Amino acid sequence: MDLQTLTYIVVGFTFALYIGIAFWARAGTTGEFYAAGRGVHPVANGMATAADWMSAASFISMAGLIAFNxxxxxxxxxxxxxxxxxxxxxxxxYLRKFGKFTVPEFIGDRYYSRTARIVAVICLILASVTYVIGQMKGIGVAFSRFLETDYDTGLFIGMGIVFIYAVMGGMKGITYTQIAQYCVLIFAYTVPAVFVSLNITGNPIPQMGIGSTMADGSGTFMLDKLDQVxxxxxxxxxxxxxxGSKLxxxxxxxxxxxxxxGLPHVIIRFxxxxxxKDARSSAGWALVxxxxxxxxAPAVGSMARLNLMNTIQTGEVGTVEGNIEIANVPQWMLNWEKTGLLQWEDKNGDGRIQYYNDKNAEFVAKAEAWGWKGNEMTKVDRDIMVLANPEIAKLPNWVIALVVAGGLAAALSTAAGLLLAIASSISHDLLKGVFMPDISEKNELMAGRIAMAGAIGLAGYFGLHPPDFAAGTVAIAFGLAASSIFPVLMMGIFYKKMNRAGAIWGMISGIGVTMLYVFQHKGIMFVPGTSFLGDMGPNWFLGISPNAFGAVGALVNFAVATVVSKVTAPPPxxxxxxxxxxxxxxxxxxASDH
Amino acid sequence: MNKTAEQYWKANIRLVSILLVIWFACSFLFGIILVEPLNTIKIGGVGLGFWFAQNGSIYTFLVLIYVYTKRMNALDVEFDVHED
Known part of the structure; x- marks a missing residue:
């Protein structure tokens, strides 16, 4: 059976499974929609949290980042x-003991303030929407490869599928679907890793393969070999x-x-x-x-890099025969060329590909002597590494099909969880909590579903021009959550004297500083060309990249909140x-709902 | 807060502080700050600092949460604040 048919079958089967589960466990009440009626066992909850958590960034993008960084x-x-x-x-x-549905609800009650609740909702939406943009990039990559179309088409199809099942299921449906998705994604991730590790080092356990010697009998350690290549x-x-730097x-x-x-869709799980007691152990199970x-992942990343380098540099560096002929490139390169995410160009017209670092002046001098005229792998999108890995390693077709299904499971499960967090903050916190307290349960559910649809559209729009690789975009979302939500939650529990004014000003200054820093380097709302300082190392504060700035924002949040709370009235x-x-x-x- | 509740909270803070010190050590200290000196020690083909950064810290995190859950559940019973 050819790869394409097999992929359709595997992906089709897993999708039928998810939609079946979502339908079976569909939400009838707001309690089930937001919190699955609180009847979920810690192990099951841990597994669902893991699927919710491990997104396209973990599954698709992270090993690629490891491979290149x-x-x-x-x-x-x-x-x-x-x-x-x-x-x-x-x-x-503590949040479980508090016993409400959403993070802004806790913040609103703890800081006895509607304003605090609204500020928390805004921070939460900013972080979640940015996060969904990162997922959309991953979904676009996975679908474009799966359907052999360009990235944009892949993205639109992915948006449609997320819409169908996130909007229908609610938390109860999402929790059970995510358990199935976890099983698919972990199987899809580890099976090729075992094969690749076995191929390269002879050790079937990837965690140990990374510290083993090469299977070619040379006695060289895998990592030493990679360093040398x-x-x-x-x-x-x-x-x-x-x-960047160690700092x-x-x-x-x-x-x-x-x-x-500080990410609402993870906290909501607890x-x-x-x-x-279960909230404590759930976090442990999720981490397991x-x-x-x-x-x-470290084994997948390092071995994918080694395979990629060896595919193009087939022989000794500097010899003519050392580089692969363009006429003979393997099928996987042609497949990925169609998506536009992998490109090469024969700059020196020798009919072969040279892949090297043409930013390294010392090496460029050597390369010129060999007649190399620049790096000819003009585009290697890091986000393709995990999906391409089994193809590069020449694994059987069913493994490749499985990885595509796993990548889709990872991206879809997280997108669904995030959309739920967005929907609940709009329908439950803004509408029911602030603007329309008398709203009926039915209308509240409807509002939540409309909010989800809006968020999908918005994230898809930004997904067409993502600010970074999937994992980089997601890192920005973490920065926003880190600088706003986490500090006020922690102080709300551990610092009894923290008050309303402190929390509000802490959140605003923390997320404000982070957003200003991200936007000035990455463009306002990530629109290219609107960045006023340029996204480059020399302009960064102490060399800290925008993706990493959330920790600084969080410090600002803690500091501002503490100072403001000292000079204003203590909480009642x-x-x-x-x-x-x-x-x-x-x-x-x-749980009680007010 | 009555006496036992206060002592319970103190015991909790003590436990959390110890665990967070280990949390910091296995990731930031071994994985980033001291990575070069630790890399001179090899386990198999991997430098120890590199191993902590990419694998060892994660295993340590798992142990930390396990210890926390065990100890807290015991504390709950000891101070009679456990759920029914």
Whole structure:
């Protein structure tokens, strides 16, 4: 059976499964729509959280970033897992004890202020919409490869599918669908990793393969070999290259960690478990399921890079026969060329491809002596690496089909979870909570669904011109969440004297500083050409990239909130009692809706 | 807050602080700040600093959450603030 047919069958089957589950578990009440009626077991909840969490950025984009940034990409590995420690230790049990549906609801009650609730809604929507844009990029890449069309068409089809099932299911449907999606995506990620690791190192466990020797009998360690292959072509050494600077890596990691603990669609998960005890263990289970993919990713990234380099540089560097002939490029390169995400150009007209670092002056001098006239792989979109990896490694077609299905599962599950967070903040927090308290349950559900549709359209529009690779765009979303939501949640629990004015000004200044920094380097609302400082290293504050700036924003938030709370009236007594109450698990009843 | 609730909260803060120190050490300290010196120690073909940054920190995070959950559930019972 040819690859295309097989892919249609595998993807079609998994989609039928998701839609079937969404229909079976569709939401009838607002409680089920927002919080799955709080009847979800911690292990199931952990698995659904993992699927919700691991998006196109984790599945499709992260290994590509690791492949091209080596050690520097560690910020994603540590940042996107370490946040769960903060979530479990500092937020999840208390928010569950509090027992409401949404994050702005907690902020509104804890800071006894409608204004605080509205500010929280705005911060939440900004972070979530940016996050969905990142997902749309991933969906566009996966669909364009799957249907062999260009990126834009792939994106439009993906939007349609997200619309159908996120709008129908609500949280209850999404939770059960996500469990199925987790199984598909983790299987799809680990199976090719095992094959590739076996091929390259002879060790079937990718986590160990990365530290093993090459299977070619040379006795060289895989990572040493990779370091040598990339430095031979003028690229930076894989195991030591940093991302920007070490300070930037530090701040980047911190930003992703506290962003993880501040993202509404993840926090919302801990409202869906029956008990406070379960909220603690749910975070642990979620991390177990996430860790399976995250500890595999370094092997996938490094081995994909090695395979890619070896595909083009087939022999000794500098010899004529050392480079692949264009007439003989493998089928996977032709497949990806159609999507526009992989391009090459025969600059020196020798009928072969030279792939090297033409920004490295020292190496360029050598390359010119060999008659090389610039890097001929003119475009290698990093986001294609995971999807292309099984093809590059010549794995059987069913594995390739499976990876496409896994990538789609990852992107769709996260997009659905985020859209739900957006919908609930608009229909529950803005409409029911502030503007139309008398709204009927039926109309509230309807408003939530309309809000979802609007968010899909908006994210799709920006997805046509994403500000960065899927993982980079997602990192900006984390920065926005880190600088606004996390600090006020944490202070709301651990600092009894934090008051209304402190929280409001903290959120506004934190997200304000972060957005200003991102926009001045990446363009206003990411529109190219409107950035007034240019997106380049020398203009960055202390060399901190815009993607990493959320941690600085969070510090500003903490500082401003503390100062403002010292000079304004302390919170009333009943709020201080509320804080004491959420600190002990006893008495956590079922959720109440005001 | 009555006496036991206050002691419960203190014990909680103590536990969380210790765990967060380890959280910081296994990621920021070993994975970023001290990565070069640690990389001189090799396990298999991987430098120790590189390993902490890409694998070791994640395993440590898992242990931290496990210990936290165990200890907190025990504290809940000890101070009689557990759920019914």
């Amino acid at each position: 080596g050690y520097g990409a560690s910020v994603f590995l540590m940042g996107w897992t370490g946040g769960y420690v903060l979530l479990a230790l500092l937020l999840a049990p 990339v430095t031979d072509l003028g690229f930076k050494e894989y195991t030591t290259q940093v991302m 930037n890596m530090f701040v980047y990691t911190l930003s992703l960690m506290i962003g993880t603990a 409202f869906t478990v029956p008990k406070v 399921f996430i860790a399976i993919l995250y500890t595999t 007594d009943h709020i201080q009692h509320l804080v004491e109450d959420i600190r002990v698990p006893k008495g956590a009843g079922a």
